[in-house]
Amino acid sequence: MTPRTPRPRRSFIFTPGLRPEMFPKALASGADIVCVELEDGIAPKDKAEARQKALALFAEPQADDGVERIVRINSMRERFGIEDVNAVLATDTPPPALMMPKVRTPDEVVMLDQLLSEAGHATRLHVIIETNEGLEAAFEIARCSDRIDAMFFGGVDMAAELRCQNTFESMIYARSRVVHASAAAGLDVIDVPFLDLDDPEGMRIEAEKVRDLGFAGKGSVHPKQIAALNEVFTPSDTQIARARRIIAEFEAADTGLVVIDGKLIEKPVLRDMYRIVAIADRMAS
Template sequence: MTGRTPRPRRSFIFTPGLRPDMFPKALNSGADIVCVELEDGIAPKDKAEARRNALALFERPQADDGVERIVRINSMRERFGIEDVSAILATRTPPPALMMPKVRTPDEVVILDGLLTEAGHATRLHVIIETNAGLEAAQDIAHCSDRIDALFFGGVDMAAELRCRNAWEPLLHARSRVVHAAAGAGLDVIDVPYLDLADPEGMRAEAEKARDLGFAGKGSVHPKQIPALNEVFTPTADQIARARRVITEFEAADTGLVVIDGKLIEKPVLREMHRIVAIADRMGA
């Protein structure tokens, strides 16, 4: 039994830990996930201040607004990551979820899971696959902890590690492997942001490719990208209606499969149906 709850993850945006005043703006951007940044976007000299600011945000009760709040810590293999984790373990009001960058092996996740359990924290985990070692171990990483809700594909760092262009075709194999790992573990999988703000059509095209490959959502680098991302990753009215029907039929049948419109549907599809309904509920549909 896991603590995973189907929810929309169509879009996410980072907000810097150094600027807590920007947190409300990010929460109102329309993104499904808002991530407070402690890692790459924060200079070493500012890490401690960003950490204090981020944890202070969660000392106050958070609104029940449907936005998923997470904090991107530094790598568990670095001093700053250890300091992030130590501070999180010491607080009585931990973030609801943490994003783990540059994960290479399952033991990083297992160790953090154990520490959170020891502290009595219910904090969830999101894991970025952005190293070649992480890609090789993606299947094992995806299955190593029930705290994991999603895998994120880190295309920028992955391209650097693979010595290839940061473009769709060169990274297609790596993307596909992350999708397969997430699907096998019943996790959502989120694609890397599209970096060219001056090319909205290119972003939409890449988001559509990611959706068709199996991604549940995609990151943004600016709030103006979010409406298009939400649109691309939002199911159609027909898909929503079908999802509600499939869930209702399964609840009534109480079996591992049902027949709808002459087609056999097995229970594993229910997870995707619940995710579609979660998106519909967030839209008020």
């Protein structure tokens, strides 16, 4: 697998493709990822207009502001998804990344990867695991393309497919499996938005739980949620200092393990330390 460059993916927010005037506001919201929506948030009668307006946003060079820009297309198994892909392939200024919803099997991702390669597009991919079939194939999906940078957990659709409540406790297995698959492939994994805007404390608690489970970030449904999400998923000063120290000790020792503060630290830990430092450095720049 091609090594992915670590970057903050603490929070993301959707902005409707039908409303391009909202794109600058989303970019200024503080979210690490802004996703232009063509899927569930757009009515069938408006799909073509939203697609045209969304792709037009990328006709001009984008600012180097550290915000990751994505377009969520419709499912590759649906007509609207095929039309979205054809439009992306036809443009000379494709979005930097596409989010693929309702992915069920690796062949969907492989097909899109091949089509993008034929078109000469460097577009990256983000995959949502939100179906029972996709959950079963999560490990194969995560490894099927070097274009994939992150996997997203789609809790609302997943709960409906599993016929369970959409709560942290009910979804612990599904979330854990997506985390495991993502980690095995070196991908970031990002959690579903918390839908209750009137329960900020509940959102923070759930964000802390998924962070501790291995998630790199969580979605938002409103800009007012973003600051708290960024806070939860930002490494602390103590964590950053410890990561820098561990890296320095390993580089000086040039061995497979070191002892720091009486604790044995083995080389596999370095991967996470480099991620913490890279995120800290990017946020400081």
